[in-house]
Amino acid sequence: TGPYRNSNLADVVRQDQDNPDVGAIQLGDFQFYRPSYNAPAAFIAGPIYDGSRLVGILAAQLPIDEINRVLTGSQNWQQDGLGDTGETYLVGDDLRLRSAARLLIESPEEYFGILRDSRIDPETVDLIEQLQTSLLLHPIETDAAKDVIVGESGTRIMPGYYGSDVLSSYAPLNIQGVNWGIVSEMALAEAYVPVNTLQNYLLLSIIVLILLVTLFATIVAQRFTRPIDLMVQFSQDVDNHEAIPDLEITERNEFSELAQIVNRMAQKIREEAATITSIKQEKESLLLNILPPLVMERWQQGETRVLDQAQQVVIIAIQILGLADSQAKVGANQTADALDEWVTLLDEQGSLKDIERLNCFGDRYVAACGLTKPRLDLIKRGVDFAQDALNLIKDIDQKHGLSLSLGIGIHTGSVTTALIGQKKFQYDVWGEPVSVASQLSQQTEPNTIRITQAVYDRVQEFFQFESGQPVLLAGNRSMPTWVLGKSGMSDLISQLTTGLGWGDEGENSASGNSPNPTNKEDTNKEDTNKEDTNKEDTNKEDNWL
Template identity: 30%
Template sequence: MAAKLFTTLVLLGAAAILVTGVLGYFRARDAIEKAVFDQLTAARQNKTRQVETYFRTIAAELRLLAASKMVVDATREFRIAVDQLDRAGVQPDLRQKVQDWYAENFIPQMTSILGRQPELSDYLPVGGAPYYLQYHYIVENPNPAERRKLLDDAGDGSEYTRLHATYHPLMRAAASMVGFFDFMIADPKSGRLIYTVQKELDFTTSLQFGPYRRSNVASAVARCAEPAGQSAICLEDFAPYAPTGGAPIAFMGAPVIDKGVVIGVLVAQLSNEEIDNVVTGGRRWRQEGFGDTGEAYLIGPDYLVRSGPRTFYENREAYFAELKSVGASDEEIAAIQRYGTPVMHQRIDTEASRAALAGVENTGEIIGYRGVPTLASWGPLEIPGVRWALVAKIDSAEAFAPIAQLRQELLIVGGLALLAVAVTAAWLSRALLGPLRELTAGVKRFAAGDYGASVPVRTRDEVGQLCSAFNGMVETLHEKNVVIENKNRENEELLLNVLPAPIANRLRGGEAGIADGFAEVTVAFADLVGFTALSSEMPPHEVVTFLNGLFTRFDVAANELGIEKIKTLGDAYMAVCGLPEPVANHSERMVRMAIRMVHITREHAMENNVSMKLRVGVNTGPVVAGIIGKSKYIYDLWGDTVNLASRMESGGVPDAVQVTRPVYEKLKDHFVFEPRGPIEVKGKGKVEAWLLRL
């Protein structure tokens, strides 16, 4: 046994070297990971402050300009001049020239952006003033489109042109000084953009009735025009804006107040380029410490980017190839190509973006939007009016490149050490008997998953005793594993029969007191009419067999439609759609389930030669769901929505489905409902109901 002891010591030495190397590797990895996370967090926080400072600065400058005498006077006088032009109307030939200009210049541009030819009437202005002023300041403007703002006096002799020649040079200078892409004044009474610096196609159009009434600039003007917003700055998030060629534009508005009355709204048109330059660092990622794959990007509550990803600027071909590889839709890719920017078109829905938009600031290793492991730091931005988040990230492969080098060196050193051990073991193996080799082979087979492995017992020494003990251990473990696997399988099936799969998974994960609120689900109650009387005439086992067969068919239908059965109580059946996993068409699914239940009941009654009808009540609304009890627990629902669904069933009509107004409003275009009028509901008084007869 001296040789065996010597060999054991050598192997222990080799194991110690291996453990030391592994521990050193993981500690070095943790240290580098922490350094990378700290660097990403610092970069993210710095860019967050820059973006927030940019918007605070713009808001302060806009508020200051809105209170200036120049803007107040200009607003008052431009309103009067535009109203005069509106009352004067417009000559037919001038109107036709403006329409021809749109058809020849604007419509082709929008066709290339949208990928289809839009209707000319969708973009034409409304009213006399827009046609008159767009003709003189756009159609007949001697400057190219990007320099239309240089025209001070259109030479038409109108009062508007006189005012424009006075105020426009000052307004143009102010817009240039503060860095606004465009600078506009809106009349909240008429909704018109009575003045703009750039003279784009929104000039003098109505934000209430014109082609841009649903744009974000219209929302900004409407918010700032409210009396409650006289001291507010109204910021509207980026969205594609047709007058700028579909480029993503944000609008910030401030009320123009004269003698305590809002007479106008001063609107700053903000280009995405400024935000993009801040977030991308002027596209100097390497100089900012992001390496070859690192970057920072902004996302909005719709998970669409507000700044361009790095690959889009550095390698377009690789960028679109990556989008296709991660499953981006053809529509998304086509939109990015048409508009020439991923902003407001590329969707990034990752663990980091979801957490950041939820207001959580954290770091971690995630699967990035390019489908590769990524180290990321994320957090929300504090900008009134928008809900944005910023993510800074770098590919894990690049971040851990030094660790890869260290791993390679450790493998080389470890390989040499193992080689030395192997040479020593080869010499010592002559002293080891065959049973030890057989035992080693058996252990390897067992470690590889062969739980029936056994070795012959050839000697009575320590090695033989070890072989015998190994065989006994393998046999015992095999028997216990079989018992454990069977029990686990039975427990899993039992748990899934009691609880929904997501809730069961949370319960297995150790979560206690499971309770969730759901904003909108659809609940259904069904009850067999006349079953109590029928069951009194049937033997007990036939009653159980009848109900089991019927409710089993209900369960099959619920499973096919993605509906969660909650419980049965006697001859009543309760189900819900829209939880624990939300679905968009929960009301439609539940009504289809109700229809199937009525048909199934008819078929089951005919097959069993009994007279039986089903009464179903359906309601949509918020509920609270959770687990009740410690033993024999059940997943149940509570709330007014559940109570009203139960009342719809109890006050319903046999062989029909009775629904509430929320269900009717959602499905009235998909199903034919018969109004039943107000019915008396316990605890609610009169409630409107509709019947879906079958």
């Protein structure tokens, strides 16, 4: 009944009142919102229950900056394969933008110049310039926008919303409460660059083929030089390491003796070439165990300084607990076999999720996602990978009769990667995500995943988290953390100990207690002492890899 009763915030609240089911979420489309000085805003709302009693409705404004960050790849269009002219944007059922235009972000002056030269109302252009947003203001009356609003999808060439021809791919978004579509476009001239390159390559290949045919015809015509030509061609084929039969010359003369000599030389060359190929394959296989494929290619091409900055990477640090106890229980050989099997299976799971192992040394395993291959869902992949690690260690424990457990820490952010050393090199990664993830893995409870706030913000809707103790960083900085489903982890720990015959001692170990537990006050003092040492440990964590 207030002054904003006709706003989209009021609409989404009324929709939630009309449908107050548990878990029912209502989403309202963007509209100009007076409390935000008429800036576009969209809201999402859901009921709040105390048991079975409805106590209220929670409404939140959708962050347009987060939508723009996802669609622009944090404004890294080229890394996302969109080149210099491509962009991805959302369009609503009113044929107007629901996200920022790329040109408005990169070159506002050029953007407003194009708008003023188009058929768009000058007042609308002035309003876009005043609000510094194209949301709800910039009309998109292209064929792609019209098709996607009626539920069609496709990829074809058509005029873009700036008037020039583009290669457009579009599809509707299945989001309850709004009728939006997503469109990805690139200038046709830029999209055709690979096609033109292929065309030039085929033309050059045809020219080369014609020259080879002409050369072959000339050789055939000169039959009196045939034995020499055969040996020349044979030598060239051997030099190219092609699998060909021995050279045969039927005449009994000097050419036949020369052919035998050439055949013996060719056989030695084949053997040496096979040896070199085998050594090269073994070398590449060894390199791939310590280097990502792209880094290995750059090193093989002679690049002496391999240094990169990765802006969005998730680091998964795993601390393997119980190695010494397991070795004392079943012996070093069986413990090593179990650890080898776990690392191999975990590497396979990582390959399926585009997660690369950075290091596996002693009782530590470190992996990363997004380092050489950008992924929009890299953080969820990292958490899924951590859960795979826990499931695998459970299977390994049951199979080999061990008592291994894991402490896992996850953090995300920017890191620096480099190939360090000349004769004995190492692929090193450093940055805050590495040190923080390492610190979390050492401070978390056994068989528990501990994440930072940055990770939690990106995956909270996919997993059940509980608030954890904050971690202390260098400079007395405190960072909040979250723990993935402690109750669920307790069930997992119980499953790990079931059937292994550990008795009371196994149960105490799985729950994080010693066989002779101390009182809670002593435990808290120990935790406090551990956190006090974190300040010194943090400065060492960058060398953890």
